[in-house]
Amino acid sequence: MTEAVPPTPTSDFVRDEIRVDIEAGTYGGRVQTRFPPEPNGHLHIGHAKAICVDFGIADDFDGRCNLRLDDTNPDVEEVEFVDSIQEDIAWLGYEPASVRFASDYFEQLYAWAERLVEQGKAYVDEQDGETISAQRGGYGKPGIESPYRDRPVDENLTELRRMRAGEYPDGSRVLRAKIDMQSENMQLRDPVMYRIRHSHHHRTGDTWFIYPTYDWAHGQSDAVEGVTHSLCTLEFRSNRPLYDWYLAHLPLEQTAPKQREFARLELTHTVTSKRRLRALVEDGIVDGWDDPRMPTLSGLRRRGYPPAAIREFCAYIGLTRTNSRHDIELLESFVRTHLNRTSQRRMAVLRPLEVVVDNWPSNDDGTPYVDHFDVVNNPENPDDGTRSVPFTGRLFIERDDFAEVPPPKFFRLSPGREVRLRGAYLVTCTDVEKNDAGEVTRVHVTMDPESRGGTAPDGRKVKSTMHWVSAEHAVDARVALYERLFSAPIPGERTGDAMDDLDPASVELLDAKVEPALADTAPGEVVQFERLGYFAHDPRTPMLFHRTVGLRDEWANIQKRAAR
Ligand code: ATP
Ligand code: MG
Numbered sequence: 044m045t046e047a048v049p050p051t052p053t054s055d056f057v058r059d060e061i062r063v064d065i066e067a068g069t070y071g072g073r074v075q076t077r078f079p080p081e082p083n084g085h086l087h088i089g090h091a092k093a094i095c096v097d098f099g100i101a102d103d104f105d106g107r108c109n110l111r112l113d114d115t116n117p118d119v120e121e122v123e124f125v126d127s128i129q130e131d132i133a134w135l136g137y138e139p140a141s142v143r144f145a146s147d148y149f150e151q152l153y154a155w156a157e158r159l160v161e162q163g164k165a166y167v168d169e170q171d172g173e174t175i176s177a178q179r180g181g182y183g184k185p186g187i188e189s190p191y192r193d194r195p196v197d198e199n200l201t202e203l204r205r206m207r208a209g210e211y212p213d214g215s216r217v218l219r220a221k222i223d224m225q226s227e228n229m230q231l232r233d234p235v236m237y238r239i240r241h242s243h244h245h246r247t248g249d250t251w252f253i254y255p256t257y258d259w260a261h262g263q264s265d266a267v268e269g270v271t272h273s274l275c276t277l278e279f280r281s282n283r284p285l286y287d288w289y290l291a292h293l294p295l296e297q298t299a300p301k302q303r304e305f306a307r308l309e310l311t312h313t314v315t316s317k318r319r320l321r322a323l324v325e326d327g328i329v330d331g332w333d334d335p336r337m338p339t340l341s342g343l344r345r346r347g348y349p350p351a352a353i354r355e356f357c358a359y360i361g362l363t364r365t366n367s368r369h370d371i372e373l374l375e376s377f378v379r380t381h382l383n384r385t386s387q388r389r390m391a392v393l394r395p396l397e398v399v400v401d402n403w404p405s406n407d408d409g410t411p412y413v414d415h416f417d418v419v420n421n422p423e424n425p426d427d428g429t430r431s432v433p434f435t436g437r438l439f440i441e442r443d444d445f446a447e448v449p450p451p452k453f454f455r456l457s458p459g460r461e462v463r464l465r466g467a468y469l470v471t472c473t474d475v476e477k478n479d480a481g482e483v484t485r486v487h488v489t490m491d492p493e494s495r496g497g498t499a500p501d502g503r504k505v506k507s508t509m510h511w512v513s514a515e516h517a518v519d520a521r522v523a524l525y526e527r528l529f530s531a532p533i534p535g536e537r538t539g540d541a542m543d544d545l546d547p548a549s550v551e552l553l554d555a556k557v558e559p560a561l562a563d564t565a566p567g568e569v570v571q572f573e574r575l576g577y578f579a580h581d582p583r584t585p586m587l588f589h590r591t592v593g594l595r596d597e598w599a600n601i602q603k604r605a606a607r
Contacts, residue, residue: 055362057096057303061104061272070271070298074106077270078132078139079261081113082124082245084317085332085339086131088353088374092308095357096274098137107140109268114146115260117244125245127332131340135350141268145260146246148267152255153207155263155293156218156236160199164292165236166191167202168219175217178224179232186224186232206239209252213239218253222288230285234258262286263293265300273302277366280304308360309368312527313338314534314541328545329528335579335589336528336549346525347569347579347591352381368533376598378591382569382577387420387427389564390465390510391557391572391588393522395439397485397514400470402492403436411435411515416466416496430560434467437514439556440486444509447475447483454506456486463508465573469494510573517556520586522578524551555588562586 065072078097080090101108110132114120132139159165168175168191178187194202206216218237226232236259241252265273273286283302290299309315315338323329323337333341343353356377360369404412414434420427440456449457456462461471470488478484493500497508526549535541557572564570564580569591572578576594581587 056364057272057274057305057362058100058103060303061100064271065104073269073271074101074104075108075269075271076101076106076274077109077111077143077265077268079111079113079145079264079275080128081116081119082121082128083116083119084124084321085127085341087315087317087320087340088310088313088338088343089308089315090131091135091340091353092357092360093274093276094132094135094137095354096305096362098132098139099354099358100272100274101140106271108137109141109143109270110139111143111145111264111268113257113260113264114144114244114246115255115257117240117242117254120245122245127341131344134340134344136354143264143268144246145255145264146244148260148264149247149251149255151267152260152263153253156255156259157200157203158294159220159236159292160203160218161196162292163196163221165218165220166194166199167206167216168192168233169216172214172217175219175235179229180224181229182227186226188224189219189233192221192224192233203237206237206253207251209241211239211252213241215239220259220285220289222285228281228284230258230282231288234285258282258285259289262290262300262302266290266293266295266297269297270300271298273300275302275304276307277304277364278307304364305362306364306366308357309366310338310371310374311368311532312371312529312534314529319541322542323528335523336525344567345579345582346589347382347567347577348378349381349385349569352377355381370598370601371527372598372601375592376596379577379594379596382571382591384423385421386569386571386577388418388422388573389558389561389570390432390512391520391522391555391561391575391578392439392441392510392512392517393524393553393555393572393575394442395512395517395556396442396445396483398438398440398470398511399485399487400436400438400468400490401473401487402489411437413513413515414467414495418466432466432558432560433513433516434464434511435513435515438464438511439514439517440464440509440511444507445472445483445486455509456488456507461505463494463497463505464511465508466497467495467511468492468497469499469505510575512556512558514556516559518559518562518586520555520557520561520588521584522553522555522588522590524553524590525549526551 076097098108168189180186217235219233222231224232237253240254286302333345335346356374415431417429418432444455446457456472458472468490470490474487475483476485528549529544530546531544534544567582569579577591578588579591
C-alpha cells in the first residue's frame with residue numbers, strides 16, 4: 044500500500060520561532076526535539092498529535108527527534124508500555140534518532156541536585172506532603188516558608204545523601220528547590236525535586252530510593268540530550284518559569300533548551316487520558332487496549348485507520364495556542380479519503396436473506412450452472428485489476444434491501460419490482476416464503492438472461508443496484524459494527540463523569556456471508572464492502588472484520604450545516 048506524503052504545513056508559531064533561532068544561530072543552526080511519553084499506558088490519538096509535532100518539526104528542519112521514555116515514577120511504569128510505545132511510533136511512520144530513558148540521567152540529575160544544595164538553592168524538608176502543600180498557599184494566598192528552609196548546607200547534603208542511601212521511609216523527606224514562597228507562580232514556591240520511593244524500577248532495579256519529579260527531570264534531560272526546542276502541551280505553560288530556573292542554575296555547556304507549548308488534541312466522543320482509558324480496560328468495558336473502539340493508536344490500527352490519514356489530520360489541524368475540540372468526523376473524513384484511494388472493493392452481505400433465481404439454468408449433469416463476472420477491484424486505481432466473482436441461482440442479499448411492503452421511496456427489491464444485482468443481472472421479485480412467525484425467509488426472483496453484465500438490451504432503467512453473494516460460494520465472516528464508545532460529543536459534560544456517557548451497546552457482532560475473495564484478505568488489510576463502508580481484517584482472528592468507517596462523509600454534512 045503506497046501512502047501519501049503528508050502535506051507540509053506552511054507555518055505555525057513554533058516553526059516561526061525555530062526559523063528565527065536558526066537565523067540568529069541560537070543553537071548553532073541545530074534543531075532537536077523529543078517525544079517524552081511516560082510508559083504508564085498505551086499511546087492515544089492525542090499523543091499522535093505530539094508525535095507528528097515533535098518528529099515532524101525535526102524532519103522539516105533536518106533536525107533530530109529522540110524518543111525519551113519519562114520513567115521517573117517507578118510505581119506505575121511497565122516494560123509492556125515501553126514496547127508498545129515504540130511499536131506505535133514506528134507504525135505512525137516515524138523513527139526516533141535515539142531511544143532514551145529519563146532514568147539514563149539519574150546520576151547526572153543527582154549530581155546537579157547536590158550542586159544546587161551546595162549553592163544554597165535546595166534543601167531537605169522533613170514535613171509531610173500535606174503540610175507542604177498547605178503551606179504552598181494559592182493565588183492571592185501567601186506561601187509559608189518551611190522551618191527547614193534555612194538549614195545549613197552541610198546538613199542538607201548529609202540528609203540528601205541519606206535519602207539516596209535508602210535510610211528513610213517513603214514520604215518522610217523531600218528535596219525542595221529554594222526559590223520563592225511568595226511567587227505569583229505556584230510552581231516556583233519551593234517545588235519538590237526528589238521524593239523517597241522504596242520501589243523497584245523497571246530499568247534501574249533497586250539502586251535508587253529517591254526519584255526525581257517531572258519538573259526536576261524534564262528540562263535537565265532535555266539539556267543532557269542537546270534538545271533545542273522542548274515542545275509540550277499547554278497545561279505545562281506555568282511550569283515554564285521553573286523549567287528555565289533550573290537550567291539557569293546549572294553549569295550547562297551549551298545554550299539551554301526552550302520549552303514551548305501547544306494545544307492538546309481533543310476530539311468529540313473521545314476521551315484522551317491514559318487514566319480513563321486504563322479504567323475502561325481494567326473495568327472490562329472494552330476488550331483490551333487495542334479494542335477497535337479505543338482511541339489508542341493500537342485500537343485505531345486494529346480498527347483499520349491508515350497511519351498516513353492520522354498524519355494528514357494532524358498536519359491539517361496544525362499547531363495552535365488555544366485548546367479546542369475537533370469533530371471526530373473530521374478525522375474519519377481523512378481516513379475515508381485515504382481508504383477510498385487504497386482499498387479493494389468487495390461484496391459482503393451482513394444480514395443475509397436468501398434469494399432463489401427460479402429460472403437459473405442447470406448444467407447437463409443437473410448441477411447448477413455457475414457464471415463468473417470480472418469485477419473491478421478499485422475504480423480509483425486501475426492497476427489493482429479485476430477479480431472473478433461467481434454467480435449462481437442461490438444468492439444472499441442484504442435483508443434491508445428487501446421489503447415485502449415497500450415504504451414510500453423504497454426502490455430496492457420488493458414483490459413485482461425489478462432491480463440490478465451489481466455487475467450481474469436484472470432480477471424481478473416474484474414470490475416470498477415465510478416462517479410461522481410471518482417473517483420472510485426466502486425470496487424468489489426471475490432473471491433476465493439478456494441482461495448479463497447488469498444492463499438490458501432495450502436499455503430499460505431500474506432504480507436500484509444491490510450487492511450480492513453466491514450462496515454456494517459464500518464464506519462465513521464475523522463483522523463488528525461500532526458506534527461511538529461515548530455517545531455524548533463531550534464525554535462527561537453533563538455529569539462531570541465521562542463514564543456516564545458510555546454507550547454499552549457500542550458494538551454489534553454479525554454473522555455475515557462474504558464473497559470468496561475476502562478469504563484472501565491479509566491480516567490487518569482494509570477493504571471496502573460495497574455500499575456498506577470500510578472494514579479492517581482483524582490482525583489475529585481470521586475472517587473477523589471491524590467496520591473502520593462508513594461511506595458517508597459526515598464531516599461534509601457538519602460543514603454544510605455550519606455554513607447555513
Ligand atoms: P495522559 O493525560 O493521557 O496521561 P500525558 O500528558 O500524561 O497524557 P505523557 O505520556 O506524559 O501523557 O505525554 C507525552 C507527550 O504527549 C507530552 O508531551 C504530552 O504533552 C503529549 N500529549 C499527551 N496527550 C496529548 C494530547 N491529547 N494532545 C497533544 N499532545 C498530548
Ligand atoms: Mg503525564
